[in-house]
Amino acid sequence: xxSVTQMEGPVTLSEEAFxxxxxxxxxxxxxxxxxxxxxxxxxxxxxLKATKADDxxxxxxxxxxxxxxxxxxxxxxxxxxxxxSAVYFCALSQSGGYQKVTFGTGTKLQVIP
Amino acid sequence: GAGVxxxxxxxxxEKGKYVELRCDPISGHTALYWYRQSLGQGPEFLIYFxxxxxxxxxxxxxxRFFAVRPExxxxxxxxQRTERGDSxxxxxxxxxxxxxxxxxxxxxxxxxxxx
Numbered sequence: 001x002x003s004v005t006q007m008e009g010p011v012t013l014s015e016e017a018f019x020x021x022x023x024x025x026x027x028x029x030x031x032x033x034x035x036x037x038x039x040x041x042x043x044x045x046x047x048l049k050a051t052k053a054d055d056x057x058x059x060x061x062x063x064x065x066x067x068x069x070x071x072x073x074x075x076x077x078x079x080x081x082x083x084x085s086a087v088y089f090c091a092l093s094q095s096g097g098y099q100k101v102t103f104g105t106g107t108k109l110q111v112i113p
Numbered sequence: 114g115a116g117v118x119x120x121x122x123x124x125x126x127e128k129g130k131y132v133e134l135r136c137d138p139i140s141g142h143t144a145l146y147w148y149r150q151s152l153g154q155g156p157e158f159l160i161y162f163x164x165x166x167x168x169x170x171x172x173x174x175x176x177r178f179f180a181v182r183p184e185x186x187x188x189x190x191x192x193q194r195t196e197r198g199d200s201x202x203x204x205x206x207x208x209x210x211x212x213x214x215x216x217x218x219x220x221x222x223x224x225x226x227x228x
Contacts, residue, residue, distance in 0.1 A: 004155075042221070043116075043117075043204075043220055043221040043222065044204065044206075044219040045219070046217070049216075089155050089156075091155070100158050100161060100169065100172075101148075101158065101217065102158070103155030103156050103157070104155050105153065105154050105155050106153075106154070106155050
């Protein structure tokens with residue numbers, strides 16, 4: 001079945017540092033890929049998505065590129081802020097039909113001033 | 114407008130009891146999903162509704178779990194004879210449609226604790 005593997009946390013960075021959170025997936029066909037974010041005390045929110053190979057999703061300074069050859073969708077941000085502290089989930093859904101989402105285990109990011 | 118709401122926000126029950134968890138989707142959203150998130154894990158799919166019918170219940174762990182959506186809006190997840198292993202955050206999400214571009218919007222979840 002489909003699965004998502006992401007780097008374990010927690011990840012602690014200083015403000016303005018560069019962020020990478022690795023994510024790889026196993027799936028048949030051509031899934032859509034997502035990054036969701038869960039801020040403290042809040043519900044899951046879609047951060048960005050990519051629906052086909054080589055697409056780049058971006059939002060709030062975060063980026064991720066759909067790499068089919070390496071089955072990866074790594075999340076990056078050039079300069080993190082304290083407000084980026086949250087748990088980040090990589091996820092996928094199969095195309096067609098509906099979007100049952102398969103999530104990774106989440107990576108907790110803490111940004112310190 | 115209002116987002117997805119879930120009640121109660123917290124539920125503590127004893128092993129063997131019956132519980133109901135409610136989800137109010139965003140108005141007009143036809144698709145509704147339930148997920149379960151155990152501590153330190155990502156959400157796991159339980160069931161999906163399109164309108165009133167359960168289009169996919171393959172994620173329900175066993176027959177103690179059941180969900181309904183009788184009028185195509187509010188949904189209730191029902192758990193019979195609760196076990197300690199059922200303790201988790203139960204998330205509900207809704208989407209406008211089910212096409213590839215349709216985003217799921219998540220509620221804040223119900224934290225269920227089975228003592």
